[in-house]
């Protein structure tokens with residue numbers, strides 16, 4: 505066994521890991537379902553699932569069996585050759601999304617990157633190059649140069665300037681501004697149907713209609729970034745569909761591999777038709793291990809009732825959160841769907857996250873004042889009932905505590 509089990513991971517991290525994360529001072533060694541366990545066996549209820557990734561919960565036996573079997577059969581051959589799992593996964597995602605072709609990569613940011621590149625590739629192939637992108641205020645699309653260029657918050661952007669040029673940000677609450685920003689120079693508009701990192705903000709129907717109308721009028725392509733809100737998290741396959749949007753490109757990630765890194769970009773036929781061998785690629789993208797995990801996830805989601813479960817347990821969670829909001833005046837808004845929720849509070853949310861962790865409940869903060877919940881899809885109603893009083897107590901204690 506090569507892993508060092510007796511060292512102090514926090515001290516070693518401080519010495520040798522690039523310090524780009526504000527990690528909580530807790531070390532997890534195992535998990536089961538919605539629970540995570542420390543070395544000392546302390547149990548935490550996990551309502552963030554590794555930022556929306558552990559969709560099937562921790563230590564899922566079906567996934568673990570499939571991964572172990574795949575590991576002893578074949579893990580990786582690269583995209584120099586065919587293997588049976590990548591095309592099967594592509595066809596399943598095509599059936600789910602209505603977008604017939606997939607490119608596989610290893611993260612959400614890479615999926616966004618592929619969407620941005622192939623939006624430009626499409627216009628280049630038309631002989632009428634368009635290079636501009638329109639993105640929304642409060643957007644978050646990832647950390648690669650392209651993805652961060654369509655990400656709104658200056659905090660993620662400024663240290664890395666100059667970014668990819670030609671991006672306009674628009675306020676989703678202003679349909680006239682949307683109509684003005686999307687022009688015949690726009691290669692694509694990129695939207696998160698529910699913004700995640702930006703504070704769990706669902707796109708309004710008015711904004712979605714304005715974007716769809718402007719895309720129709722100008723021919724601009726539509727990219728749906730469903731990395732966080734897609735693939736059943738809201739109780740619907742994709743939230744863009746719930747808003748009546750018909751994207752030409754879609755970015756997927758997070759829940760897809762249920763913990764094994766995989767991202768996918770999905771393309772309409774006309775966008776895919778512009779792609780030529782050599783245009784894009786990824787050494788790891790769509791390897792056997794990642795595809796096997798994603799196939800297990802999709803089977804659970806679509807054939808074994810997980811999407812219906814999310815809709816039902818999500819409604820239960822929503823009722824509980826709204827009840828808490830009715831008792832806690834610090835909560836100014838409850839936003840989300842399914843098992844993706846944000847509680848906006850009238851002060852920084854970091855203290856609530858710490859107070860919840862002291863109560864052995866894991867949630868996180870996004871957009872300063874928003875407490876975000878992204879539990880595993882498999883969370884049960886009784887686990888919701890266990891979590892909600894802990895969350896309410898954490899909110900109440902953080903509100904009572906004197907401001908720092």
Ligand SMILES: Cc1ncc(COP(=O)(O)O)c(C=O)c1O
Nearest residue numbers: 611612613644645646700731732
């Ligand atoms: C909507 C959205 N797009 C893209 C990304 C980037 O995904 P990754 O961190 O896997 O690169 C994220 C990550 O939080 C996201 O929420």
